[in-house]
Amino acid sequence: MKYALIGCGRVAKHHIWAARNNNIEIVALCDIDYDKAVAFAKTHSIENVNIYKDYKELINNEDVDFVSIATVSGTHGEIALYCAQNKVNFIVEKPLAMSMTEADAVIAAAEKSGVVAGTCHQNRFNIAVQELKAALDNNRFGKISHGSINVRWCRTKAYYDSDDWRGKWLSDGGTLMNQCVHGIDLLRWLMGDEVVSVYGQVRNSQHPYIEAEDIGVAVLTFRDGSVATVEGTVNMVEDLEQTLSVFGEDGMARLGGLNASSVDVWRFKDEEAADKDRREIEEKAANVYGNGHTSLFMDFVNAINEKRPPYVDLYAGRRAIEIILAIYKSQKTGQVVKLPLTDFGTKDMI
Ligand SMILES: NC(=O)c1ccc[n+]([C@@H]2O[C@H](COP(=O)([O-])OP(=O)(O)OC[C@H]3O[C@@H](n4cnc5c(N)ncnc54)[C@H](O)[C@@H]3O)[C@@H](O)[C@H]2O)c1
Numbered sequence: 001m002k003y004a005l006i007g008c009g010r011v012a013k014h015h016i017w018a019a020r021n022n023n024i025e026i027v028a029l030c031d032i033d034y035d036k037a038v039a040f041a042k043t044h045s046i047e048n049v050n051i052y053k054d055y056k057e058l059i060n061n062e063d064v065d066f067v068s069i070a071t072v073s074g075t076h077g078e079i080a081l082y083c084a085q086n087k088v089n090f091i092v093e094k095p096l097a098m099s100m101t102e103a104d105a106v107i108a109a110a111e112k113s114g115v116v117a118g119t120c121h122q123n124r125f126n127i128a129v130q131e132l133k134a135a136l137d138n139n140r141f142g143k144i145s146h147g148s149i150n151v152r153w154c155r156t157k158a159y160y161d162s163d164d165w166r167g168k169w170l171s172d173g174g175t176l177m178n179q180c181v182h183g184i185d186l187l188r189w190l191m192g193d194e195v196v197s198v199y200g201q202v203r204n205s206q207h208p209y210i211e212a213e214d215i216g217v218a219v220l221t222f223r224d225g226s227v228a229t230v231e232g233t234v235n236m237v238e239d240l241e242q243t244l245s246v247f248g249e250d251g252m253a254r255l256g257g258l259n260a261s262s263v264d265v266w267r268f269k270d271e272e273a274a275d276k277d278r279r280e281i282e283e284k285a286a287n288v289y290g291n292g293h294t295s296l297f298m299d300f301v302n303a304i305n306e307k308r309p310p311y312v313d314l315y316a317g318r319r320a321i322e323i324i325l326a327i328y329k330s331q332k333t334g335q336v337v338k339l340p341l342t343d344f345g346t347k348d349m350i
Contacts (some may be wrong), residue, residue, distance in 0.1 A: 099345025122292025141248025165209025180232025
């Protein structure tokens with residue numbers, strides 16, 4: 001498999017590691033900052049690689065099996081659309097896009113051209129998350145009462161100062177769109193995807209130098225009547241937790257650690273022998289990004305070979321931003337927002 005990476009910043013090395021762990025050949029890199037891409041190639045000993053400044057040139061010149069897009073969030077929609085229109089398979093980092101219109105355009109173009117395309121919500125591959133998904137699919141919780149996601153991390157002024165795009169409505173959004181989007185993806189997916197309404201509030205409490213929120217809270221209502229809460233913030237004095245809970249009539253589970261990668265609580269009325277081991281799950285990861293990029297790339301390559309959609313497709317990315325944009329819209333209007341949401345974007349928060 002021949003592969004190219006677009007965007008050589010902070011998360012990029014995880015894409016390179018994921019490619020190498022899957023024996024994927026890295027043939028091209030692109031960054032709008034050409035020297036940064038050259039330095040990145042050197043740092044990571046990526047040899048015999050073509051380096052581009054313009055992603056369109058890369059797409060037009062290179063014969064690759066797929067690309068991954070790890071650029072500034074506000075550029076994802078545009079680059080993904082170009083890949084789809086030019087029949088290049090792609091993985092796009094989260095968030096898929098900054099507006100529903102943009103997300104829908106990407107999905108429509110990808111379906112029209114028949115490319116294999118997915119969003120980088122790698123935490124779906126966490127061992128603890130996979131166990132929770134299996135327990136839900138096997139109906140071990142019975143009737144679901146409620147769930148929650150709490151992303152309580154720390155991002156300092158130095159973090160926001162490090163890149164001009166961070167915390168701005170058009171290029172990033174706030175903590176829900178950047179840090180909490182994985183947790184929101186997990187919560188919605190695990191609880192069955194069918195969210196009918198969202199009420200949310202966002203604030204900027206501790207980071208006056210950014211445009212968007214540093215704390216967001218919301219209540220989601222699902223079609224089956226179950227409810228869930230969201231709390232996403234970067235206002236902690238240090239990274240505290242990403243905790244995901246699901247409660248049902250027959251079971252309760254809480255995943256914790258910094259990215260929902262360990263099992264804190266695992267109790268079911270129908271205790272199975274394997275539950276003892278499941279309670280011990282504590283997946284080690286070097287940072288809050290987790291280990292999932294390698295699994296996500298592996299599945300993506302298999303999806304190309306098997307001509308099927310990837311495990312984490314573009315709809316996953318769309319569903320996650322739909323919740324976040326609905327929370328933003330709820331803050332703006334003071335109303336409960338009914339889904340589906342079709343026409344809202346972060347630009348509407350300016
Ligand atoms: N999946 C995860 O866990 C995870 C973790 C961190 C970041 N991310 C996402 O990855 C993206 C990048 O984040 P980061 O922290 O690496 O940011 P970064 O600023 O460190 O890197 C982004 C890079 O993209 C380049 N770039 C910008 N516009 C471009 C364009 N049009 N063409 C080519 N290159 C362009 C920039 O020059 C920069 O080098 C963000 O969208 C972020 O949300 C995902």
